[in-house]
Amino acid sequence: MLNFAIQIAFAMIALAMLLSLYRMVRGPDATDRILALDTLYINTIALLVLLGINTDNSAYFESALLIAIMGFVGTVALSKYLLRGDIIE
Amino acid sequence: MNIWIESLLAFLILAGASFTLLGSIGLARLPDFFMRLHGPTKTTTLGVGAMVIASAIYFSVSDPGISLHEIAATLFLFITAPVSAHLLAKAALHIAQKPVSEEDRPG
Numbered sequence: 001m002l003n004f005a006i007q008i009a010f011a012m013i014a015l016a017m018l019l020s021l022y023r024m025v026r027g028p029d030a031t032d033r034i035l036a037l038d039t040l041y042i043n044t045i046a047l048l049v050l051l052g053i054n055t056d057n058s059a060y061f062e063s064a065l066l067i068a069i070m071g072f073v074g075t076v077a078l079s080k081y082l083l084r085g086d087i088i089e
Numbered sequence: 090m091n092i093w094i095e096s097l098l099a100f101l102i103l104a105g106a107s108f109t110l111l112g113s114i115g116l117a118r119l120p121d122f123f124m125r126l127h128g129p130t131k132t133t134t135l136g137v138g139a140m141v142i143a144s145a146i147y148f149s150v151s152d153p154g155i156s157l158h159e160i161a162a163t164l165f166l167f168i169t170a171p172v173s174a175h176l177l178a179k180a181a182l183h184i185a186q187k188p189v190s191e192e193d194r195p196g
Binding site: 001002004005006008009012013015016017019020022023029030031032034035036038039042043045046049050052053056058061064065068069072075076079080082083 | 090095096098099102103105106107109110112113114116117122125126128129133134136137140141143144147148151152156158159161162165166169170172173176177179180181183184
């Protein structure tokens with residue numbers, strides 16, 4: 001039962017990532033693309049956590065945490081650049 | 090593994106995946122940026138939270154000892170999601186994006 005649920009969840013998250021990718025390619029503005037990138041990395045965290053359960057390996061979790069930190073810094077830097085035209089003033 | 094724990098894990102994983110998918114559908118379908126901001130920042134965060142809780146329960150049951158370091162990721166995500174959403178909304182206001190007018194909204 002758990003394996004079946006995990007397979008379905010993999011498919012759903014893959015679909016979610018495709019939808020985020022569609023928004024990132026389509027735009028129409030820079031903020032939409034940043035938001036889509038933000039969603040994409042959060043989806044990646046979900047995918048990695050799921051992969052950790054599927055393979056019974058807790059090491060995937062560390063990479064998920066790294067992606068969370070780096071993704072947040074990236075989103076803040078990109079928004080800051082749009083807001084001020086500069087990242088570090 | 091106990092059948093009850095397995096059902097709980099399956100439920101949490103499916104709920105988390107559904108919320109993640111709903112957030113992305115909102116991101117792809119809603120008409121303007123300020124509406125699109127809602128989907129990923131609320132729904133997707135909850136979905137990842139449910140999935141991380143499922144992971145914490147799974148590794149607490151399968152490995153000896155309680156596994157709590159997954160909760161750190163959820164906490165980090167729950168703190169950073171509003172911050173990035175706030176900055177994105179400010180950036181969108183700064184480059185003067187307009188919300189769609191009342192009559193153009195679907196439904």
